Amino acid sequence: MHTPIEGFSKLTKAEKIDWLSENCTTDAEKTKQLLKRYWNANSSVQKIHDEFIENTVSNYYLPFAIAPNFLINNALYAIPMAIEESSVVAAASKAAKFWLDKGGFKTTVLGTEKVGQVHFMYTGNKKKLLQFFETIKASFFEDTKAITQNMKKRGGGIKDLELRDKTDKLANYYQLHCTFETLDAMGANFINSCLEQFSKTLQKEADVYFDFSADEKQLEVVMSILSNYVPNCIVKAEVSCKIKELDEDELSGQKFAEKMLQAIDIAKAETYRAVTHNKGIMNGIDAVVLATGNDFRAVEAGIHAYASKTGEYSSLTHAEIKDGVFRFWIEIPLALGTVGGLTSLHPLVKLSLEILQKPNAEELMQIVAVAGLAQNFAALRSLVTTGIQKGHMKMHLLNMLNQLGATEQEKQQLVAHFKDNAVTNASVKEALEKIQTH
Structure with a gap:
């Protein structure tokens, strides 16, 4: 166990690597070489x-x-994805191809409203607080003019401010609930800058408006911050086709559609299943969000x-x-x-957006x-037909072979072997040992 270090952030990168390698790993030289191996050869990119x-010491690819x-x-798209999990890209590509000749995906943006809040405590008369808010509401807009002027020129800015009484949840707790339009920017810095000014305005005006006693401060701002819950920044995506177009080798189109509905009904009724169901959705979402430099x-x-x-x-x-048509859709914030953010800084983020034909924020949502x-x-x-493991484990095969130290020739032999055989940890290990002992 190493001892605490003072001033780590002030060390050079080389000094950070030396300290880390010598104090936190068993082979200092090996650690240094590993970290250096993942540096970008282009110094300006690095x-x-x-x-x-x-405190960067290397890159994690x-x-x-x-x-x-x-x-x-x-419109036809090739979608960039950054992810480490086997079978995600293959599954997305397979779904894209499945729907390509069935009309593809249809999407609609239902709203683009962002949210931020100023959280404060107030121990005085509720009616007086409401009167106070209505009296000073215009001041919030006035005091943020310098922050919002450029956003307003582009058609965005502050949409509304609302005083919310949350005392049923927490004693003396109120908030300014603020909504914003930030257009093609995610808008975190813009929103937080507005909120911090709202906090100053609220506290300043309160100190003048209320008759605070010497020993009691009736209104006190606790914090101001955007919310990552945006239930009015919603996009809808869907696919649909006639039932007969869903015929699978294993199932008729009707039976396949019915089993799909049952699978979704189970995810709606059972939380244990819903979490895994939605995690799979996030495999696709996160991979594109990450590739495009979003949070x-x-x-x-x-x-x-x-x-x-x-x-x-x-x-x-x-x-x-309905009426012989299968419809499948999602609505998400x-x-x-x-x-x-990273959109103009990270070279691969810029490339991702170029690959996607330089979308605006609404197009990227879709x-x-x-x-x-x-x-x-x-x-x-997969789940309602062959089962999830058949495809997933085949995609995971190379990871397993790499973990077992297989040579390139052994990998080629085993990839061919497992085209027609079930992939499990045991079967892969056994097949590799069989090759190595002959």
């Missing part, structure tokens, strides 16, 4: 990476892949909260059979940006929603 976050053949609103943690938090909006965690996707829907369709299709 400098960009170094300045994204603090994820595979960057393409899922082609996505027909979205009659996948914020997206995850907001979407999972939305999945719980009825009070129980449930499926994010829906399906129906997505706060994304195509300007600001593409990301489609990736999630495709992923869920592919997973459910």
